[in-house]
Amino acid sequence: MNKLSLFLILFISINSFAQQTPFEKSGKKETTTYEESISFYESLAKAYPLQTKLFTYGSTDFGKPLHLLVLSKNKIFDPVSLRKSDKRILLINNGIHPGEPEGIDASMLFARDLMKNHKLPDNVVICIIPVYNIDGSHNRSGTSRASQNGPIAYGFRGNSKNYDLNRDFIKTDSKNSQAFQQIFNTWQPEIFVDTHTSNGADYQYTMTLIPTQKDKLNPILSGYLTKTLVPDLYSKMKNVGYELIPYVNSINETPDAGITGYIESPRYSTGYAALHNSIGFMPETHMLKDFDKRVESTYKLLNTYVDVIVRDAKIIGENKRKADEFVASQKDFPLDWKLNRSVYDSIEFKGYVAKYKPSEVSGTDRLYYDRKDPYTKKIKYWDKFEPSLTVTKPIAYVIPKAWDKVIALLKLNNVKMQQLATDVKLDLNMYYIGEMRTGTRPYEGHYQHSGVNLTTVKQAVQFYAGDYVVYVNQANNRYIVETLEPQAIDSFFNWNFFDSILGQKEGYSSYVFEDTAADLLTKNPELKQKLEAEKLKNPDLAKSGRMQLDFVYKNSDYFEKTYMRYPIGRLQQETKLNLK
Known part of the structure; x- marks a missing residue:
C-alpha cells in the first residue's frame, strides 16, 4: 500500500469517528430511515475497509436487496473460512417490524463504536441486517403504533404485500424471507438476535426478553442458555442500569396473577433459528418508555451479547457442534407443545398497581396503571412446555x-x-x-x-x-x-x-356405475361383507342407495388413490x- 492510499484511509477513518447517526442528530427523538441507514453503513465500510464489509443478498418485495454489514477483525469475510478458523457468528436482525425501530438505531451506534473504539473482538464476527422490512420502513407515519411513545415517525408492520414478516419464515411468501434465509444459512450464526418493541401491560422495566423457548431448544443448547447465557445477560444488564424481565405474557388482563413463557413456533424468527440449532433472542423494549432509553437499552444489550459470546466462544461453538451431531442421529421429534400449568416459579416483578376509573369515552370502568404507585412483589411464572405431539x-x-x-x-x-x-x-x-x-x-x-x-x-x-x-x-x-x-x-x-x-379429480355416472358396482360385489365377497358391515354401523348409509354406491366406488380400484x-x-x- 503506498503512502497516499494509507493517508486517505487514515483521513477517512479519523473523520468517521465524529460521524453521528440521524438518531443522535435529532436529539434522540427520530429513528433512521432506510436510505440513511444504508448510507451510514456504506460510509462506515469505507472508513474501515479492512475489517468492515457491506454485502447485499437477493431482493425484497420492495425491489431492493437485503444488506448485511459484517464486522470481522481478522479481515476474513468468507463464512466457510470463518467457521474453519473457529470464529463465532452473531447475527442481529432489525426492523422486521419497522414501527419498532430501536434496533435500527442501536445497531448503528453499536457498529460505529466497536470500530471507533477499537473494540472489535477477535473471536466473534458480527453480522447486522440494517433494516429487514425495507417495504414497511418506507410506509412512515407517527400514528400506526397508537400505544407507543415515539419516535416522531416510524415504519409500518406490514410489508409491500401486507405480510407480517415475523410470520413468514416457513411459508416464505415474501422475497424478504427468501433473502433472509439465504443470509442465515450462508453465515449460520450460533447466536441470533431479532430486535423488537412490546405491547401490553405497563411496568417498570424498559426491556423484556424472549429467549428461544428452553424446552423446545436442543437440550445441549438449552442447558447453556438457561444456566449461563440468560443469567449472565440479566446480571450484566442490571449492572448497566437496565434490569431485564421475561416478556410479560400475562395470563389475565394484568401481570399480577402471573405470566407465562412464550412458545415461538417455526413461523417466527427465533423459532426458525431453533430449527438450525441457533440460540435466538427477541428483546422487546417497552412501548411506553422514552425512545432514547429504548435505544440505549438495546445498544447496551448488544454490547452485552458480545461480551458473553467473546468469553464463551469455545463452549458456544462446541455446543453447536454437539447439537448438530445429536439432531443428525435423533429419532423422535416433537411437533407441537403445551404449557404445563402445574409447574411454575416465583419471580420478582416490578410493576405498577393496576387500577380502574370511569372512561371518558364510554363512562364504563377502564384499566390504567398508576405510575405513582409502583410495587415490587413475587408473581408466578409458568415456563415449562412439554411435547403434545411427537413423530418418529x-x-x-x-x-x-x-x-x-x-x-x-x-x-x-x-x-x-x-x-x-x-x-x-x-x-x-x-x-x-x-x-x-x-x-x-x-x-x-x-x-x-x-x-x-x-x-x-x-x-x-x-x-x-x-x-x-x-x-x-x-x-x-x-x-x-x-x-x-x-x-x-x-x-x-x-x-x-x-x-x-x-x-377429488374424477367421479362416475351413477346409472353406469350401478352395473359395475353390482359386478364388483358379485366377484369380490370381501367387498360385499365390508359393505354389509358398514350398513350395520351406519343407518344413514343403509337407507341411501347413493351412499352405498359411493361406498363401493371408494373401496374399488376405480377410486383415485391420490385423493x-x-x-x-x-x-x-x-x-x-x-x-x-
Whole structure:
C-alpha cells in the first residue's frame, strides 16, 4: 500500500469517528430511515475497509436487496473460512417490524463504536441486517403504533404485500424471507438476535426478553442458555442500569396473577433459528418508555451479547457442534407443545398497581396503571412446555419433483438432497389426510390447517427420475421433519402448500356405475361383507342407495388413490436406490 492510499484511509477513518447517526442528530427523538441507514453503513465500510464489509443478498418485495454489514477483525469475510478458523457468528436482525425501530438505531451506534473504539473482538464476527422490512420502513407515519411513545415517525408492520414478516419464515411468501434465509444459512450464526418493541401491560422495566423457548431448544443448547447465557445477560444488564424481565405474557388482563413463557413456533424468527440449532433472542423494549432509553437499552444489550459470546466462544461453538451431531442421529421429534400449568416459579416483578376509573369515552370502568404507585412483589411464572405431539422420523422422505417450492425451500435451508436416476416403484408409508380444521378467515394470506389427523398406509408408489430423496440423517433434521410432517404446527401442509390433493379429480355416472358396482360385489365377497358391515354401523348409509354406491366406488380400484394422499412418502426401511 503506498503512502497516499494509507493517508486517505487514515483521513477517512479519523473523520468517521465524529460521524453521528440521524438518531443522535435529532436529539434522540427520530429513528433512521432506510436510505440513511444504508448510507451510514456504506460510509462506515469505507472508513474501515479492512475489517468492515457491506454485502447485499437477493431482493425484497420492495425491489431492493437485503444488506448485511459484517464486522470481522481478522479481515476474513468468507463464512466457510470463518467457521474453519473457529470464529463465532452473531447475527442481529432489525426492523422486521419497522414501527419498532430501536434496533435500527442501536445497531448503528453499536457498529460505529466497536470500530471507533477499537473494540472489535477477535473471536466473534458480527453480522447486522440494517433494516429487514425495507417495504414497511418506507410506509412512515407517527400514528400506526397508537400505544407507543415515539419516535416522531416510524415504519409500518406490514410489508409491500401486507405480510407480517415475523410470520413468514416457513411459508416464505415474501422475497424478504427468501433473502433472509439465504443470509442465515450462508453465515449460520450460533447466536441470533431479532430486535423488537412490546405491547401490553405497563411496568417498570424498559426491556423484556424472549429467549428461544428452553424446552423446545436442543437440550445441549438449552442447558447453556438457561444456566449461563440468560443469567449472565440479566446480571450484566442490571449492572448497566437496565434490569431485564421475561416478556410479560400475562395470563389475565394484568401481570399480577402471573405470566407465562412464550412458545415461538417455526413461523417466527427465533423459532426458525431453533430449527438450525441457533440460540435466538427477541428483546422487546417497552412501548411506553422514552425512545432514547429504548435505544440505549438495546445498544447496551448488544454490547452485552458480545461480551458473553467473546468469553464463551469455545463452549458456544462446541455446543453447536454437539447439537448438530445429536439432531443428525435423533429419532423422535416433537411437533407441537403445551404449557404445563402445574409447574411454575416465583419471580420478582416490578410493576405498577393496576387500577380502574370511569372512561371518558364510554363512562364504563377502564384499566390504567398508576405510575405513582409502583410495587415490587413475587408473581408466578409458568415456563415449562412439554411435547403434545411427537413423530418418529423415517429413513428418508421421497418428494416428487413437481412440488418445486418445497424443494426450493429445502435447498435454501442447506438440506442435503439427492435425485432418483431412474423411474422406480417404491414401498413407502403414505399418509392420508383425515379430519382437520381449516381457518374460516385468512391468516397472513392463508386459510391455515390445524389438528390434522392422519391414516398411514403402506403402498407401492411410482416415482420418476429426478424426484428427490431426503435422508433424515442431517444437522438440519428439525427443519426437514417440522416442515414435511403434515401434522406439525407450521408444516408446509398446514400452510396450504398441498391443498390441491384435497380435491377429488374424477367421479362416475351413477346409472353406469350401478352395473359395475353390482359386478364388483358379485366377484369380490370381501367387498360385499365390508359393505354389509358398514350398513350395520351406519343407518344413514343403509337407507341411501347413493351412499352405498359411493361406498363401493371408494373401496374399488376405480377410486383415485391420490385423493387426500399426502404426496411425500416415508421410506421406512433401508433400500438401495439408484441415485444421481
